[in-house]
Amino acid sequence: MLGTTAAFLAMVLHLRHDGSGWVTALLLAELTPFILMGALAGWLVDRLEARALLIVVSIGQAIVSVALSMASSPIAIVALVALLGTQAAVERPAAGALVPHITGEEHATRGYARLSTGRALGSIGGPAIGGFVSVAGETRAALLINAASFLILALALTTVGARRRPSGPPGGDGGVGDSVEAGFRFLVRQPVLRLAIPLTALAAGIALADNVAAPYRFADDFAVGAVGFGVYEALYSVCELIGIQAFTSKLSRGREEKLLAAGNLMLGLGVLGIGLAGNYPLALAAAVIGGVGNGMSNAGEGVVIRLCTPEALRGRAFAASGALVQTASIGGAMAGAPAVAVFGAAGTMVIFGSLAAAVAAVGVVVALSRTTALVPEGKS
The missing domain is CATH 1.20.1250.20 (MFS general substrate transporter like domains)
Incomplete structure (x- = not known):
């Protein structure tokens, strides 16, 4: 979250010179994949092993972030942000579904609270970093920080022993x-x-x-x-x-x-x-x-x-x-x-x-x- 919010703020400040329309397009590119991909993303999460899916998505987000650091045209930036949003639309439900397997069902509520705390802390620190590097004229640095954060996340996930494998017990589909x-x-x-x-x-x-x-x-x-x-x-x-x-x-x-x-x-x-x-x-x-x-x-x-x-x-x-x-x-x-x-x-x-x-x-x-x-x- 720290890397993502830092990069996003830096991109907003960068695109403002191209007009408010591109800033709006950037916001929509970040959010609309959650809507358009909602059904398919959830289906993928319930069909694939969650930890492996999170690792693959994190590596994919790192690659897209590196590509963003090399992009210069507004249309390329917006398109790559939409691709990041598509991957994030898979990451969120995968993380949510994996939490009870890490904590156990009896401690899952506390697990969700800790996950939300981590995201909130990242959201506090990210804009400060994004604003600082933007003032220094280093938008590319913010995007590379974001790429590094995804690689760190992917590496950290390899240490998680919990697995959420696809299962289909009778009645498990909620009817x-x-x-x-x-x-x-x-x-x-x-x-x-x-x-x-x-x-x-x-x-x-x-x-x-x-x-x-x-x-x-x-x-x-x-x-x-x-x-x-x-x-x-x-x-x-x-x-x-x-x-x-x-x-x-x-x-x-x-x-x-x-x-x-x-x-x-x-x-x-x-x-x-x-x-x-x-x-x-x-x-x-x-x-x-x-x-x-x-x-x-x-x-x-x-x-x-x-x-x-x-x-x-x-x-x-x-x-x-x-x-x-x-x-x-x-x-x-x-x-x-x-x-x-x-x-x-x-x-x-x-x-x-x-x-x-x-x-x-x-x-x-x-x-x-x-x-x-x-x-x-x-x-x-």
């Missing part, structure tokens, strides 16, 4: 068959996931308009400039790490769906609070709520999927969930710019924060009304 799109059908049919995942995707996607509005809200409305906005970004990221830790405690067992729903609600309320805040300190206080909620939402998604999904179907379930979340995220990001133009930064955050909180509140009500605790599929 949805063995097709490429089975993950989506399972999300629709599974009583918990058919609400929890779409509501999580909607809440996160709607709240993502915050990413467009926040720079204007802090740098302009509160007149705190780039430094004040940077403090907000850093605080939000630290609070995400705190939110993730909600799933590391034994107290979280049996409350996973409720914690996910609460995280989604806090995320929406945080965006709403920033929009309503009358001054900078109050906006930072709201950011604490939103950041903690975002961390809980990010970690809780994988935890709830694992608990509700048969082992043989987890790759496709993770991929289907990722496709829904990315679809909603693209929608929220695209809606943010026109909303800021019409309603202003504060108005946008109030409107979108309220919508996200309203969507998340439905999940809270449903989760609180459920009397049985979630247990891993196939256990009792």
